[in-house]
Amino acid sequence: MKLGYKKIVVKVGSNVITQADGTLDEFRIQHLVTQLAEIKRQDIEVTLVSSGAVASGKGLMRMSDKVETVKARQMLAAVGQVKLINTYSEYLEDHSMMCAQVLVTKEDFRDRIHYLNMKNCMQTLLHNDIIPVVNENDVVSVTELMFTDNDELAGLIASMLNADALIILSNVNGIYNGDPKAEGSKVIEQISSSAANLASFIQTGKSQFGRGGMITKSTMAQKVARLGIAVHIANGKIDNVLTSLLNKEVKHTLFIPEKIKSGKKKWIAHSETAATGIVRLNDGARSVLTSGKATSLLPVGIIEVKTDFLKGDIIKIIGEDHQTIGLGIAQYGSDKARERMGLKNQKALVHYDYFYSAI
Secondary structure (H helix, E strand, C coil): CCCCCCEEEEEECHHHHECCCCCECHHHHHHHHHHHHHHHCCCCEEEEEECCHHHHHHHHHCCCCCCCCHHHHHHHHHHHHHHHHHHHHHHHHCCCCEEEEEEECCHHHHCHHHHHHHHHHHHHHHHCCEEEEEEECCCCCCHHHCCCCHHHHHHHHHHHCCCCEEEEEECCCCCECCCCCCCCCCECCEEECCCCCHHHCCCCCECCCCCCEHHHHHHHHHHHHHCCCEEEEEECCCCCHHHHHHCCCCCCEEEECCCCCCHHHHHHHCCHHHCCEEEEECHHHHHHHCCCCCCCECHHHEEEEEECCCCCCEEEEECCCCCEEEEEECCCCHHHHHHHCCCCCCCCCECHHHEEECC
């Protein structure tokens, strides 16, 4: 029995499509493209988020792996991205299919207008049977504007496109209940979006050519699953892993999705870095807001407006312990919020439809 997905995002890591010396593993890319083509022939929309530009550049220029300055990364990405996208394009042509290059930065997701423009462009590509190949634009990104890794980017893309599932291909079979190399460690086949303490047994190492590791993968996967999108983590080095996964034939980790959230909430969920204001709630308001019921943020539960914001801004909502409760869009500015703080029978600062719970 197949998984009934109609729209998927596939993320492939540098450790899957590069060889030990940093050059692209063209055999693995060709095999990946063959799977993507087969999936598309089943009338499933596919978007690919592909790492590998910097690693590809290192392979072409034979530079030391220790070169990690921003300028060096920009140069390697500029050189390597050409090789990477051309490789995908050539192999897709063998299947009479086209791809399009989409390079983005974190800034593109902070502004709602830019976000919707990007979404419309990618949907147009998909509707014309073109596979978007998305990567971070390392040429213009600097350290503070970089994604944690392409797993974070893939989560943003999956949320933006309202995908049914996000499939993350790494070089291990999924999330293990211990060190993957230790005897007796097993793949956790299903994880709920609310599961806690995953970091206690996830290894903190990362690949030679990538920036991320399993902790960032699991954190991002739980966030995306809470938005109603299934997240699969599987081994991209296994032959036919994508088609086998969609046919339920390969052991891997699935993060079980919750109820589907609205498009606006999906954008808000990934907009923490764009938040301008911070408001602090008492424990009672926190309990009500995170109860799972359709509840708005009322001024009566606010005990502090920590930073200024305007109507329409994204604000961060924290508890008495200063831990993040969620994010929301303010219905009025910080001046009015301070005037109404602690008062009953006041207009909600954040309506439920524009609130995302991070708990």
